[in-house]
Amino acid sequence: MRKKQILLLKIGVVVWVCVIYAFFLHKPAATSTQKSHDITEQLDKLEEELNKQSQFYSVLLNKLRTMHQQQQNLGDEAVLQDPIVESPLLDGPVLPVLLIACNRDAAVRRSLDLLLKYRPSQERFPIVVSQDCGHRPTREAIESYGEKVTLIQHPDLSDIEVPLKERKFKGYFLIARHYRWALNQMFQKFEHEAVIIVEDDLDIAPDFYEYFSATYPVLQADPTLWCVSAWNDNGKADLVDVKNGTGLLYRTDFFPGLGWMLTKELWEELGPKWPRSYWDDWVRAPEQRSDRACIRPEISRTRTFGKKGVSNGLFYEKHLKQIYLNDAYTSFTKMNLTYLMKVRLILQLKTINKYNLYEKKR
16 A cells, blocks of 8 residues: 555556656746747837937928028018018007106207107107206207107206215216116016116117017016017127028026016016116126026117217227118017027027937937
8 A cells, every 4th residue: 555655646646756857848938939029019119209209300390491591591581561561560468668758958869860760660669768867958858759648757956975995976866766776667667577778878679679579478478587678789790690590589597687587577676676887787697587588589670879888998999889780670570589598598409409319310
């Protein structure tokens, strides 16, 4: 009996070993075949996906190239015979122009003549002249335009306290005081949502109003923007694309000034801490800019003729006088300017980078 049990046990062990051997002998072949099939299927899917992405990025890149080419060609395509008639500037938000004046009556006339010449609508673009200094000939020059403009006069004509070492720069203290008062009037008394600021020594381009009208919605929509300027500080004729650059706009970390637009929201931020002097240098400080940018054109929409002023013509002959003023009307309001928004710009750059990486892998 004992021998029979041992025999049966031996037979069972042999059978179990045979079964295990057969199992392992069969399984690798099936697993290997399955793995091979899975890898082939995954490769096919990857190839299909890559082809789809390649087609997508090719189409997108072509669109970006087309947009860039269209912007370069705007100098030839966007010139209108009668911009005032054909421009869609009669409707839209009110964007007042604040002209800062003091004691240059001839300069005020020159500036107002161009502002009125190119203004498409008095309702959309009311002109407010804020006069400091109490200079009678300048006041009379402004009043001669009647209801075409609104005159406001700075009530504080008192002397201003200036540190001894800065007395020769008193004019900059008076200008900063005037700016604060005038902007408070525009935003608090007149309750405007945005203001275009010019001084009494600026010529403007024919599409000055078009430019600010088109860029205002972008300024409103993008919190990483804080102003729009009509001035290119490096806008000399030999440094810009005069022929093809009339429609080119950029973001800049530098505050250009000399014809610029700000919102009520920004003034509520800057107004309470407005400096006593050198306001433009103060605005350019990192504490005020807070990593925000301004929009500026390739070709300036303003040009200064102010050789005589508080700065006594500093840099005028060698630099300011050389800035090229745009003379071709560009229909900015018919263009898609969302490329100036930071989110859109980042998406475009990421898309181009992904496409370039894919092209390298191929």
